[in-house]
Each structure stands twice: as structure tokens, then as C-alpha cells.
Amino acid sequence: MRRFQILVCDGPSCGITHESERLVTLLKAGIAADPGLKPRCHVVAYNCFGRCSEGPNVFVRPLAPGENGDVEPRDVSGRGFYPGVTEEMLPVILERHAGEGTPVAEWVEEY
Structure with a gap:
């Protein structure tokens, strides 16, 4: 079962x-x-x-086996960055990326 961590930017601008x-x-x-x-x-x-x-920014990343999903990672990279996320985008990101494991091609970027 794939697990995911969804990071939501909480920096001064996004937050x-x-x-x-x-x-x-x-x-x-x-x-x-x-x-x-x-x-x-x-x-x-x-x-x-x-x-x-470009905020608010969200990053969806797969968790490694045994990795604690409640801990903020030091670095993130890969195809999972979603800039300019709106409330309407969230259900789609949850269903497709976190649910099916398929990034939402029309919104996702490499980071």
C-alpha cells in the first residue's frame, strides 16, 4: 500500500x-x-x-517504507509540485495523485 505525504507551504507568503x-x-x-x-x-x-x-504551493511525495509521514522532510524533489493550488484542485489531487498514485499531469511540475 503506497503512502503519501502532502506538504503544504507555510512560508511567509503562502502561509x-x-x-x-x-x-x-x-x-x-x-x-x-x-x-x-x-x-x-x-x-x-x-x-x-x-x-x-506562485502559491499556495503543495507537494505530494511518496513515503519510503517505515518513513514517518508526520515529520517535515529536509529536502523534496521530483514530480509532485503543484503551484497555485485552489480549493477546487484539492479533491482532484487527493483522488488522482494520493488515491491512484498518478500525478495530475495538467497541474504537476518537477521540483
């Missing part, structure tokens, strides 16, 4: 200007409502992706 806390709340609610996602997904605030003008 305040782009209200990333709202995204965290919505992600957690969406995961809690889906029995298939609940045991496999962790939502964590991330310090900063360095792309503040």
Missing part, C-alpha cells in the same frame, strides 16, 4: 498571503472522509518551496 492553512484544513477533511486515504496520507506544513509568487 499568510495565500492562506495555506485553509488548504491544510480541507486536505485533512478530505482524507478523513475517505477510508482508503485515511491510513495512507499525511498532511504536513512545509517551511518554504521558494516559489512564493
